Amino acid sequence: MKYELVELERLIPLEEVFPNHLENIRQLIYRDGEIHKALIADRMTGTILDGSHRYAFLLEEGYKLAPVHWVNYQDENIRVGSKLAHRFLTDGCSFVNKSECIRRSSTGELFSPRTTRHFFPFRKNSITVSLADLKPGPKREIDHLLAKVNISEEISHNKSYLAEIDEELRILSDYIAEMVESRTYLTTQVDMLKASQPVIFFPGKFHPPHMGHVQTILQLASNCKKLIIGVTGDTPSNDIMTQNQIIQVLSDVLETFDNIEVLKINDTLTQKNDTCGLPKFDLLCSGNPDVIHWAEKQGVKAKFVERSLGVHCSGEVIRAVLSDSSSENI
Incomplete structure (x- = not known):
């Protein structure tokens, strides 16, 4: 995945973050001394589409730069929903849309944590960026990014997210089975046509x-x-x-x-x-x-x-x- 080291001032948050999840991320990043996933942001507006918790970590810890993969948010191949299953929908029936995302980020009216699900036409491959390359500085205040939730609420949210993942895996499994059946049918058709x-x-x-x-x-x-x-x-x-x-x-x-x-x-x-x-x-x-x-x-x-x-x-x-x-x- 291509990325650039971008000044944090160019980035605008879209969602709040879970405080306990942020703390877990902090421990993992400091343990490795590296960032392994680039943030994904709209090049035109700077809106962060993926990586809210990594952004919050870098902001609070005083880093000046972040690894960012820029995208054109108007690209029709980039879609947004409120659930993982919305990646399979094309009629826009979810209540979250791109215009609302841009409005929220520009006004500071942030979504709750993990409200949006952005789906990209590429794999979010791992990267390796040393924290030293991100120019550490004085710590910053990020109270405006922290959701007012307790651990129990975070656990409940994560369980719901896991249920969504299980549902998506079921959908993918059904789709794979359907494609295998179609492939078998078409292979038979090709063999029959060749034989004729x-x-x-x-x-x-x-x-x-x-x-x-x-x-x-x-x-x-x-x-x-x-x-x-x-x-x-x-x-x-x-x-x-x-x-x-x-x-x-x-x-x-x-x-x-x-x-x-x-x-x-x-x-x-x-x-x-x-x-x-x-x-x-x-x-x-x-x-x-x-x-x-x-x-x-x-x-x-x-x-x-x-x-x-x-x-x-x-x-x-x-x-x-x-x-x-x-x-x-x-």
């Missing part, structure tokens, strides 16, 4: 591999349960790469995609009279009209995809471009 997608067979020479191939492959892979890339052996006579080299490049480039498999196809598809020796699939995709025509003759469901265009390049270049593209989409 086809297994696509995408044969071709891929000679030599280029980014156009990779882009087409990734587009097909995003719409299927599994994509089988069949690298055929009918490479051109002026072969730049062998069939095995093509398979190696594609396998290396696509190794992080779980639903893509690269296979070696020994035959030229258009010269085959059947589908024997081919992997099991639901849909054949190709940019070669002759392959589509062959598939239709075999009674295989087929779909034409535009021929992929791109600059011939090595596997290293393809991986570099693919990595850059992934980084841009993060």
Whole structure:
């Protein structure tokens, strides 16, 4: 948590404090010689939203500075209520609101101790600030901050606060259970949707591999349960790469995609009279009209995809471009 060491004169209290609780805090702070929680205050008005008892300690003991985490109180993500459970309410049904808090702090008409519950969009993490860094000085009078209550009343108030905490824990427990149930339901839906997608067979020479191939492959892979890339052996006579080299490049480039498999196809598809020796699939995709025509003759469901265009390049270049593209989409 970011904080600044701020002069106490810039801060304005919002609530009174419990005298016995203040004494307990005094003992703990002097035992450690440190402050472990920053005060939280509105930057515009200086109103203390969290840390009234720490403020009272620093004021009474004569310290000139306090560790403060400034916030913009008008931020809609900062909310206020009179009970812990009000953190879950958005209709403003609690009697405490921000305008009343600012009015009270500016007029000195302080709330009773722990009347307000402020809820922030961040965790109030621990800090370590030595008391020596807060510039100790002469003690001050803080009678105007002390609530007129006895120990029994403080104990009763703390018990009520504990009951609120128990209620909030119950609400959170119910919410967690609801989210676990929703997660299980959505996971099942995703699995069912994935299972309903086809297994696509995408044969071709891929000679030599280029980014156009990779882009087409990734587009097909995003719409299927599994994509089988069949690298055929009918490479051109002026072969730049062998069939095995093509398979190696594609396998290396696509190794992080779980639903893509690269296979070696020994035959030229258009010269085959059947589908024997081919992997099991639901849909054949190709940019070669002759392959589509062959598939239709075999009674295989087929779909034409535009021929992929791109600059011939090595596997290293393809991986570099693919990595850059992934980084841009993060």
